[in-house]
Structure formats: structure tokens, C-alpha cells
Amino acid sequence: MVDPIFHLNDLPTPAGIENLTTQQQTYQRLRYALMTGSIPPGTSLTIRGIAQALNVSPTPAREALKKLCAEGALTELDNRRIITPIMDIARFDELIALRILLECHAAKSATKYISERLIDDLDEIDRRMDLALKGDNHENIVVLNQLFHSGLYRANPHQVHMPLIESIWLQLGPYTRVALNKLSDIYLVDRHKQIIKALRNRNSAALLNAIEKDISEGIGQMGRDYLNASRSPD
Amino acid sequence: MVDPIFHLNDLPTPAGIENLTTQQQTYQRLRYALMTGSIPPGTSLTIRGIAQALNVSPTPAREALKKLCAEGALTELDNRRIITPIMDIARFDELIALRILLECHAAKSATKYISERLIDDLDEIDRRMDLALKGDNHENIVVLNQLFHSGLYRANPHQVHMPLIESIWLQLGPYTRVALNKLSDIYLVDRHKQIIKALRNRNSAALLNAIEKDISEGIGQMGRDYLNASRSPD
DNA sequence: ATTAATGAAATGTTATCACATTATGATTAA
DNA sequence: TTAATCATAATGTGATAACATTTCATTAAT
Numbered sequence: 327m328v329d330p331i332f333h334l335n336d337l338p339t340p341a342g343i344e345n346l347t348t349q350q351q352t353y354q355r356l357r358y359a360l361m362t363g364s365i366p367p368g369t370s371l372t373i374r375g376i377a378q379a380l381n382v383s384p385t386p387a388r389e390a391l392k393k394l395c396a397e398g399a400l401t402e403l404d405n406r407r408i409i410t411p412i413m414d415i416a417r418f419d420e421l422i423a424l425r426i427l428l429e430c431h432a433a434k435s436a437t438k439y440i441s442e443r444l445i446d447d448l449d450e451i452d453r454r455m456d457l458a459l460k461g462d463n464h465e466n467i468v469v470l471n472q473l474f475h476s477g478l479y480r481a482n483p484h485q486v487h488m489p490l491i492e493s494i495w496l497q498l499g500p501y502t503r504v505a506l507n508k509l510s511d512i513y514l515v516d517r518h519k520q521i522i523k524a525l526r527n528r529n530s531a532a533l534l535n536a537i538e539k540d541i542s543e544g545i546g547q548m549g550r551d552y553l554n555a556s557r558s559p560d
Numbered sequence: 561m562v563d564p565i566f567h568l569n570d571l572p573t574p575a576g577i578e579n580l581t582t583q584q585q586t587y588q589r590l591r592y593a594l595m596t597g598s599i600p601p602g603t604s605l606t607i608r609g610i611a612q613a614l615n616v617s618p619t620p621a622r623e624a625l626k627k628l629c630a631e632g633a634l635t636e637l638d639n640r641r642i643i644t645p646i647m648d649i650a651r652f653d654e655l656i657a658l659r660i661l662l663e664c665h666a667a668k669s670a671t672k673y674i675s676e677r678l679i680d681d682l683d684e685i686d687r688r689m690d691l692a693l694k695g696d697n698h699e700n701i702v703v704l705n706q707l708f709h710s711g712l713y714r715a716n717p718h719q720v721h722m723p724l725i726e727s728i729w730l731q732l733g734p735y736t737r738v739a740l741n742k743l744s745d746i747y748l749v750d751r752h753k754q755i756i757k758a759l760r761n762r763n764s765a766a767l768l769n770a771i772e773k774d775i776s777e778g779i780g781q782m783g784r785d786y787l788n789a790s791r792s793p794d
Numbered sequence: 795a796t797t798a799a800t801g802a803a804a805t806g807t808t809a810t811c812a813c814a815t816t817a818t819g820a821t822t823a824a
Numbered sequence: 825t826t827a828a829t830c831a832t833a834a835t836g837t838g839a840t841a842a843c844a845t846t847t848c849a850t851t852a853a854t
Contacts, residue, residue: 393630396631417720423669490727
């Protein structure tokens with residue numbers, strides 16, 4: 327064993343996974359790591375390596391890895407090796423376009439289920455996100471940002487789009503971190519405020535516009551800049 | 561063992577899976593069965609049951625089932641049992657709306673990669689579909705219909721949407737069969753002809769319109785009728 | 795008769811080992 | 825020096841058994 331998994335032991339563990347099966351805990355930990363961009367693109371993940379790093383037997387490690395592959399969060403190469411997805415600009419742009427397409431659709435189809443109570447909850451999440459932004463707490467920012475968006479889309483009880491949206495989020499995971507690193511505070515939060523305002527006013531057009539901008543000017547622009555910048559020096 | 565898997569032995573096997581691993585073969589066979597609607601909604605699928613029915617050991621059976629769960633083709637209940645998804649009209653309508661949304665987007669983003677050669681290929685697929693329709697060969701119809709659509713969308717080499725679209729197809733699998741059963745021949749095929757014509761003319765608006773109608777007036781309408789009809793007698 | 799308790803059967807989960815495939819690096823031949 | 829070859833290690837795959845959970849039918853108590 328060449329200790330290829332580096333510091334995966336030290337990865338932050340999501341809360342509330344104590345009662346899950348070993349396999350589910352392993353899955354949640356890996357998923358969380360991917361979502362928050364804690365594993366660089368192109369990293370090779372082996373069954374035994376993960377098992378050792380997370381102190382579980384190969385079986386649950388294997389199932390967790392396979393599940394993440396099936397969700398698009400990891401890539402299975404032809405030689406059966408599993409790696410974190412490698413990104414290029416074309417693929418990135420497709421993912422951003424899909425995020426906008428799916429999330430605007432989800433928001434639209436959720437509109438009629440949205441209560442004042444839910445809007446208050448989203449407002450509260452956004453307030454916490456302001457604090458996390460001030461504190462530069464990346465993990466919390468990512469998690470809260472996802473809670474904000476998924477809280478909105480999940481208002482619709484007929485859940486068919488969230489798995490698709492989460493698949494996209496997982497694939498964009500590493501670049502969420504990049505985007506939030508570069509984020510000059512107020513920007514993203516501002517869009518969230520617009521979203522909340524549009525929800526309160528039941529202004530569908532404004533809502534969709536705010537969501538699109540939140541995505542395209544947030545992770546979309548930052549990620550694209552990053553990919554462009556990291557291409558040249560090579 | 562109560563032989564819960566009925567006649568899964570007799571399920572048609574997709575061609576060209578000889579060189580795959582046992583797990584992949586198992587996955588392909590189950591997937592094919594689901595895609596063509598050969599397993600009724602609500603059917604319980606057990607690891608040992610599938611293993612026995614397909615004459616493989618539990619390990620590959622389990623991996624195949626888990627993968628299909630991750631893709632949304634099967635549902636994992638809270639009690640850990642795995643069943644084929646149960647449909648209701650609201651969910652069905654969401655799936656159809658998502659199909660239209662994603663497939664129109666995929667078609668649009670594929671447009672600039674579409675060659676005359678590809679259009680000829682699609683034309684050929686559609687011709688074979690005409691034959692299959694005349695012969696009432698359901699499996700072939702379903703497979704050819706998917707080849708037609710995926711052939712178009714896969715023209716775009718930056719593949720991020722096909723996994724999402726296939727997830728939707730899998731979830732709609734049983735109703736594809738229903739739709740094609742009721743289909744009065746010419747209808748669906750006609751839309752395909754429109755798609756091909758729009759491709760040749762590079763008419764984007766006509767293309768998107770034809771795709772939307774192909775879906776909404778094909779499986780969309782038929783499936784909805786079926787769900788409405790089967791609701792009342794109960 | 796209904797409900798609760800019990801225990802056996804079915805099923806999902808995990809651990810482990812044997813096997814197949816792939817990757818790696820040393821060795822040899824051109 | 826380079827390319828091919830081979831042995832070894834690393835890794836994924838498959839089979840099996842022990843264990844945990846859930847289901848279900850039977851039994852006992854009210």
C-alpha cells in the first residue's frame with residue numbers, strides 16, 4: 327500500500343450518520359468530501375485504499391465507490407480504475423448549462439408548493455451563509471448553499487429532479503470550492519436575496535432570472551476563469 | 561425461496577455482452593428488462609432471487625441491483641427492500657416534462673456536431689423501426705426508438721446529459737411498453753420523420769418542436785391515459 | 795376474537811479469501 | 825539506447841459464510 331489516499335482520514339465527516347450502515351457512512355463521507363471539493367480532480371481511488379483510509383472492510387468501501395460512480399460523481403476508466411472526474415472547459419460549460427436548465431425547471435415546478443414558512447427558512451439559511459462567508463468557512467458555505475437551493479426545489483413533493491441536480495452538483499464539487507474561494511463576498515449572497523424577494527412576491531420571472539444569475543455568475547464564471555487560468559501555465 | 565422472480569430466466573438478453581464481467585452482464589440484462597418494461601411496477605427484487613434467476617452468485621447480482629438503484633431505475637425502500645418504481649400521474653408528468661426539457665436541450669447542444677452521415681444513420685434506424693412496428697416486435701421498437709434518440713444526442717461529444725436522460729428512460733421503462741402497445745403505427749414514426757427533416761434543413765425550431773411532440777404525444781399521452789384508466793377500476 | 799410475543803425463515807450487510815486482470819519495474823535483446 | 829518480455833505487486837471481481845435486520849406465521853395472553 328503506497329498510501330495513495332493521502333489525508334482522507336482527516337476529511338470532515340458529515341453529521342448524523344451514526345445509525346447508518348457501514349456502507350452508507352462510507353458513501354456519505356466520500357460524497358461529502360467530493361461535494362466540498364476535498365479531493366483533487368484525477369485522484370485515483372482504490373477499494374482497498376479507501377477501506378484502509380476510512381477503517382472499514384473492502385466490501386462497504388467498494389459499494390460506496392460504485393454508487394458514486396453510478397451517480398456520476400466518480401469516473402470508472404476502461405481499465406476498471408476509479409478516479410475523480412477530470413474537467414475541461416467544454417464539459418464544465420455543459421454542466422453549468424444543465425444546472426441552470428434543471429434548477430430553473432425545478433424552481434418553476436416547486437413554485438405552487440412554496441409557503442411563507444419555507445421562505446423564512448430559506449432566509450434563515452441565507453443569514454447563516456452570510457456568517458459563514460465572513461468566517462471563510464468553506465465547508466459550511468458549500469453545505470448551506472446546497473441547503474438553500476435544495477430547500478427550494480424540494481418543496482415540490484414529486485421528487486424526480488433532485489437526484490439529477492445532485493448528480494450535477496457532485497460533478498461540479500471541486501469547482502464549487504474554487505468559486506467560493508474567489509468569491510468577493512456579497513455577490514452570491516445578493517442573488518440569494520433576490521431569490522427570496524422573488525419568492526415573497528411570487529414573481530416567477532424574477533425568480534428564474536435570479537437563479538440563473540446565481541449559477542452563471544457564481545460557480546459558472548469563477549470555475550471558467552479558473553479552468554482558463556490553469557490551462558495556460560502548463 | 562418462493563420463486564418471486566417469476567420468469568426472469570426467460571427475459572430477452574441484449575446482444576454483445578459476452579465479454580463483460582458477470583456483474584456487468586447481470587446489470588445489462590436487468591437494465592434491458594426494465595427498459596423494455598418486462599418487469600411490472602412494484603415487483604420486489606431480492607439479491608438471492610436475482611442471483612438464482614440469472615444463475616450468478618449474489619455478489620454480482622447485488623452490485624447490479626445497487627447500480628440500478630443509484631440510477632433511479634429501481635427504488636430502495638426504507639426497509640432495504642428493492643422494488644421496481646411505483647408510478648403515479650404526478651410523478652409521470654414530471655418525468656415527461658423532464659424528458660422534454662433534457663432532450664430538447666441535448667438536441668440543441670448536439671446540432672453543430674450533426675453530419676449528413678449521422679442523419680442517414682438515423683434515417684436507417686427509423687426505417688427499421690417501421691418494420692418492427694409492422695411486425696409488432698415490442699422489444700425491437702423500444703430499442704430502436706432509444707437508438708434513434710440517443711444517436712442524435714450523442715453527436716455532442718461532451719457527454720454529460722445522456723446519463724441523466726437514460727435515468728429518465730429507465731424510470732419510464734414500463735410505460736414505454738404501454739405506449740407502444742397502444743400506438744396506432746404511423747404516429748410516432750411520423751414525428752421521427754419530422755425530426756430527420758428538421759435535421760436536414762438545419763431547422764432548429766422545427767427540430768425541438770418535433771422532439772417535444774414525439775415525447776408528449778407518444779409515451780406522454782399514452783402513459784397518462786393508461787395511468788388514468790388503471791386508477792378507476794381499483 | 796384480538797392483540798402481543800415468539801421464533802423461524804428470508805433477506806440485506808459485512809468480512810474474507812481465491813481468482814482474474816492490470817500496472818509496474820527489472821531484465822534482456824535488438 | 826530503445827523496445828519487448830517477464831515476474832511481481834496492486835487492484836478489481838467473484839464466491840461464500842457469518843452476522844444483523846426484517847418479515848411472517850404461529851402461539852400465547854388478554
